[in-house]
Amino acid sequence: MASLRSPSLCNNLPSVRPSNKLVGLHMISPARSHRGSPFFSNKQQLRSTIRCTDQISAVPANHSFPSSRPASKVQEMHVYEINELDRSSPAYLRLSQKEVNSLGDLVPFTNKVYSGDLQKRLGITAGLCILIQHVPEKNGDRYEAIYSMYFGEYGHLSIQGPYLTYEETYLAVTGGSGVFAGAYGQVKLQQLVFPFKIFYTFYLQGIPDLPEELLCTPVPPSPEVEPTLEAKAGQPHAALNNYTN
């Protein structure tokens, strides 16, 4: 049941040839190995983090010939998205006019974005979740999420993909601007407290080295995490210059 979506470390699937510069490499247990259990009890997955700082190429395990993708540097970035209930978000538009969440409901939203170590306010998310279906057996919903993440003067990343309220997903990075211009790759979305706290791990390719200010050792995700008070207040040393608000 190993998820094919892990860009690097999965038991049966793409094996990684790490560079010598890898630090603290741990195996991530497959995303779907705890199918059916509450999302925030997947602590086994959440405990492990990857610090891939340099050349990593994902080689499909079952290929005996060289990968058709040349080694392309993947940069990891971690952020937290937190809904502090002060942006009138989300706006659940029950356009299906049904009592149960149904296709037709639209949910525009915008939340705050903090660095992975929760010490800096970076900006905001902004976009739309389109409800696709209610999943009664998981007591949750499937959305198609189309949104962007804004990083002040550094630019933004645009994202599109599945958002399941009951399990983590991988979305596509469709592009970006500023330091993220030309970005592609995928991003892992881990929900910590629905719908208030989400932890993201970006696997970005196609861009120059990210500025140091955006890189950090993340606080391991858990339902209790909170940004520092200074970050919440957006104080100059605890926020990006002209952070998006």
Added chain:
Amino acid sequence: MVRPSLPPPTSLFCTSFLAMATSSSSLASPCFQLSPSTRTHLSLAPKSFLPRSPKLQASIRRSSQSTLATRSRSISPICFFFAKKPPSDSKQTKVQELYVYEFNERDRGSPAYLRLSQKELNSLGDLVPFSNKLYSGNLEKRLGITAGICVLIQHVPERNGDRYEAIYSFYFGDYGHISVQGVHLTHEDTFLAVTGGSGVFEGASGQVKLQQIIFPFKLFYTFYLKGIADLPKELLGTPVPPSPDVEPTPVAKAAEPPHAAIKNYTR
């Protein structure tokens, strides 16, 4: 190989929708209008569809570490010269074709036509979230679903159709997903952009051709994918040529693993 047409339950739906459609000249919903089936022969020469030289596109896209990133992105002989990279980089330009069928089996509450323009005629302001089933090109396997939204842009009276901006994704179970965006015309074939993907489709780029067979119940897609590793064999295969009679095999419709559905196909 053309599949024999099965007793078509969908024909009943088509009839009922036709009835509803003809009740209003404005065609109250995009799905109530049946455009003539647009049969096109499969083209196995994808490069004829690519508007730009793959090499130039690759050099621009992957130039993050070279000085090309700081230069103008206009097409110039210099760009082309530097595009001659070692063979491993030229593989970035490898185009893989992927064929899928999208079927609306009327069991997902889709589409949801939101007439937010509050006008009788299809108008800017109308939104159409949708989600349909996805089958392999040879119609033997259930792959997953499509999910997203069509934003109505304008009604095109002279073609008796509409223009939508479509933003949606194709889900392939454990393999991942492909996100697309682009124009959807109800009266002719279009090309959409592949904006990205996850799983085996991580980093995907390229375009996809949308052919309507029976609008809006049967659509055939030809993906021209770049920037990804070789696709798993399970997703490839000779497609059934699109025609109005095509139907998934009964076992594919029932999605019986392991042969008629991919693992953990998206529902």
